[in-house]
Amino acid sequence: xxxxxxxxxxxxxxxxxxxxxxxxxxxxxxxxxxxxxxxxxxxxxxxxxxxxxxxxxxxxxxxxxxxxxxxxxxxxxxxxxxxxxxxxxxxxxxxxxxxxxxxxxxxxxxxxxxxxxxxxxxxxxxxxxxxxxxxxxxxxxxxxxxxxxxxxxxxxxxxxxxxxxxxxxxxxxxxxxxxxxxxxxxxxxxxxxxxxxxxxxxxxxxxxxxxxxxxxxxxxxxxxxxxxxxxxxxxxxxxxxxxxxxxxxxxxxxxxxxxxxxxxxxxxxxxxxxxxxxxxx
Amino acid sequence: xxxxxxxxxxxxxxxxxxxxxxxxxxxxxxxxxxxxxxxxxxxxxxxxxxxxxxxxxxxxxxxxxxxxxxxxxxxxxxxxxxxxxxxxxxxxxxxxxxxxxxxxxxxxxxxxxxxxxxxxxxxxxxxxxxxxxxxxxxxxxxxxxxxxxxxxxxxxxxxxxxxxxxxxxxxxxxxxxxxxxxxxxxxxxxxxxxxxxxxxxxxxxxxxxxxxxxxxxxxxxxxxxxxxxxxxxxxxxxxxxxxxxxxxxxxxxxxxxxxxx
Ligand SMILES: Nc1ncnc2c1ncn2[C@@H]1O[C@H](COP(=O)(O)OP(=O)(O)OP(=O)(O)O)[C@@H](O)[C@H]1O
Ligand SMILES: [Mg+2]
Numbered sequence: 001x002x003x004x005x006x007x008x009x010x011x012x013x014x015x016x017x018x019x020x021x022x023x024x025x026x027x028x029x030x031x032x033x034x035x036x037x038x039x040x041x042x043x044x045x046x047x048x049x050x051x052x053x054x055x056x057x058x059x060x061x062x063x064x065x066x067x068x069x070x071x072x073x074x075x076x077x078x079x080x081x082x083x084x085x086x087x088x089x090x091x092x093x094x095x096x097x098x099x100x101x102x103x104x105x106x107x108x109x110x111x112x113x114x115x116x117x118x119x120x121x122x123x124x125x126x127x128x129x130x131x132x133x134x135x136x137x138x139x140x141x142x143x144x145x146x147x148x149x150x151x152x153x154x155x156x157x158x159x160x161x162x163x164x165x166x167x168x169x170x171x172x173x174x175x176x177x178x179x180x181x182x183x184x185x186x187x188x189x190x191x192x193x194x195x196x197x198x199x200x201x202x203x204x205x206x207x208x209x210x211x212x213x214x215x216x217x218x219x220x221x222x223x224x225x226x227x228x229x230x231x232x233x234x235x236x237x238x239x240x241x242x243x244x245x246x247x248x249x250x251x252x253x254x255x256x257x258x259x260x261x262x263x264x265x266x267x268x269x270x271x272x273x274x275x276x277x278x279x280x281x
Numbered sequence: 282x283x284x285x286x287x288x289x290x291x292x293x294x295x296x297x298x299x300x301x302x303x304x305x306x307x308x309x310x311x312x313x314x315x316x317x318x319x320x321x322x323x324x325x326x327x328x329x330x331x332x333x334x335x336x337x338x339x340x341x342x343x344x345x346x347x348x349x350x351x352x353x354x355x356x357x358x359x360x361x362x363x364x365x366x367x368x369x370x371x372x373x374x375x376x377x378x379x380x381x382x383x384x385x386x387x388x389x390x391x392x393x394x395x396x397x398x399x400x401x402x403x404x405x406x407x408x409x410x411x412x413x414x415x416x417x418x419x420x421x422x423x424x425x426x427x428x429x430x431x432x433x434x435x436x437x438x439x440x441x442x443x444x445x446x447x448x449x450x451x452x453x454x455x456x457x458x459x460x461x462x463x464x465x466x467x468x469x470x471x472x473x474x475x476x477x478x479x480x481x482x483x484x485x486x487x488x489x490x491x492x493x494x495x496x497x498x499x500x501x502x503x504x505x506x507x508x509x510x511x512x513x514x515x516x517x518x519x520x521x522x523x524x525x526x527x528x529x530x531x532x533x534x535x536x537x538x539x540x541x542x
Pocket of ligand 1: 034035036042043044062063064065066068070105
C-alpha cells in the first residue's frame with residue numbers, strides 16, 4: 001500500500017527559504033541483535049536504512065517492541081549497532097554528543113536536582129554563565145507550563161510534569177538534532193496538544209532536525225514532514241510517508257482539512273495491518 | 282493530634298532508654314550477682330570516669346583513632362566502590378579479594394598487624410579502617426550498579442566525560458545507598474575501636490573497660506558500657522541528621538502507616 005498525497009495548489013511554502021535539502025543523518029543497513037537471557041539472539045532492528053534531511057521533522061510510528069527506542073539510541077550513539085552504520089553530517093556516530101539531544105521515554109531526570117537544576121544542567125556543562133543559564137532555563141520552564149515548580153524535586157512531580165521537565169532540560173542546551181522518545185506519552189490530551197503546538201513553534205523558529213517516536217498517528221501526521229512506519233519482530237521499516245501539509249500548521253485548521261484526515265485514516269489502516277501481520281515473511 | 286504524634290515520636294527513644302534501664306535494675310536486683318551491678322550503681326560511676334583527666338584523655342584518643350580510621354576508609358572506599366559498580370573489569374579484579382576479607386573478623390587480624398606495626402595507634406587505626414571499608418565499598422558498589430543507565434546517557438549527551446559522569450552523576454545518584462553503608466561503617470568503627478583496644482591494651486576507652494574488668498570494678502565496667510553505648514547513639518544521631526539533609530531529595534514523603542501505628 002502506498003500513500004500518494006495529491007499536491008494541491010494551496011500548498012504553502014515553508015517559512016524559511018527552501019535550501020536544497022541536505023541529509024544530516026544517514027542510517028545505512030543498521031541491524032541490532034540482542035542476546036536475551038535465554039541465550040537466544042533477538043533481532044530488534046533488521047537492516048534499517050533511513051536518511052533524514054537537515055531541519056526535517058520525522059516521526060517513527062510502530063507497534064510496541066518494534067525497535068523505535070533502539071533506533072533512537074543508535075542515532076544518539078548510546079548503543080552501537082551490531083552491523084551497519086549511522087552518520088551525522090557525514091561523520092560516523094561513535095558516541096553521544098551535545099549535537100544530539102535525547103528526551104527519554106523514562107525521563108531520566110536527575111533526582112538530586114530541582115526542576116531548575118535539571119534544566120540548567122546542560123547549559124552549565126556547556127559553559128554558559130550561571131545567571132544566563134538560569135534566565136534561559138526559567139523561560140523554558142515557563143514554556144512547558146511549570147512556572148512555580150522551579151524548586152521542586154523530581155519525586156514531587158507527576159509523570160506528565162516530569163516529562164515536561166525532561167523536554168525542557170534537553171531543549172536548554174540547543175542540540176541540533178532532537179531525539180524524542182514518546183515525549184508526550186504521559187500527558188493528558190490538553191497538555192499534549194499545547195506542547196505539540198509549542199514544539200511546532202520552536203521547530204518552525206529554529207528548524208532543528210527532530211526524530212520523534214510516537215504511538216499516536218494523529219500526532220505523527222500533525223507534526224511531521226515524514227512518517228516512518230515500522231513493523232515488529234524483527235524491526236523493519238515498512239513504509240515512509242511524506243506528509244505534504246502546509247506549514248505553519250494550526251491544529252484547528254488541520255483537523256478540518258480533508259488531506260490531513262486522509263493521512264490519518266490511511267496511516268491508521270497501515271498501522272492495523274502492520275500490527276496484524278507483523279513483518280512480511 | 283499531629284503535635285501529640287510528633288511529641289510521641291520525639292519522646293519514644295527516651296522512653297525506650299528508661300525502659301531498658303528499669304529492666305536492668307529489676308534484673309540485677311533479682312539476680313543479686315556481684316559482677317552484675319544495678320543500673321543506678323553503674324550510672325553513679327559515670328561522673329568518676331568522665332571527671333578523671335586520665336580517662337578523658339584515653340577516651341579522646343579512642344575517638345581520634347576512630348575518626349581517622351573512619352575518615353580514611355570512607356575516602357578510599359567510596360571511589361573504589363563506585364568504580365567497581367561502573368566497570369566490570371575493576372569489579373572482577375577486586376570482588377574476589379573483598380570476598381575473602383569480608384567474613385574475617387577484622388580484630389582477628391590484629392595479632393598479625395601488631396607484629397608488623399606494633400601496638401600503637403597505627404595498628405588500631407588500621408583495624409578500624411578495615412572494619413569500615415568493606416560495608417562502605419559494598420554499598421557504594423551496589424549503589425553505583427543501580428544507577429539508571431538513561432541518566433548516564435543524558436549526561437553523556439550533555440558532554441560529560443566518563444570521569445565527570447562518575448563524580449557528577451553516579452556519586453549523587455548512589456548517595457543514599459553510600460550513606461547507608463557509611464552508617465553501618467560508623468557502628469562498625471565503634472565496635473572495632475573497642476575490640477582493638479581490648480587486644481592491644483595500652484590506652485583508650487576499651488582499655489579502661491577491660492582494666493576495670495580485671496580489677497573486678499564492675500560498676501566501672503558497666504559505666505563504660507553505658508558511655509560507649511551513648512557515644513554510639515550520639516554519633517549515629519549526628520550522622521542521621523547529616524544523611525537526611527544530604528538525601529532529602531530521595532526520601533519518601535509520607536510515612537506509610539502500618540496497621541499497628
Ligand atoms: N537491552 C536489551 N536486551 C535485550 N533485548 C532488548 C534490549 N533492549 C531492547 N530489547 C528488545 O528489542 C526490541 C525493541 O525494543 P525497543 O525498546 O526499541 O522497542 P520500542 O519500539 O521502543 O517499544 P515501545 O513502543 O514499547 O517503547 C524489543 O523486543 C525488546 O525486547
Ligand atoms: Mg520505546
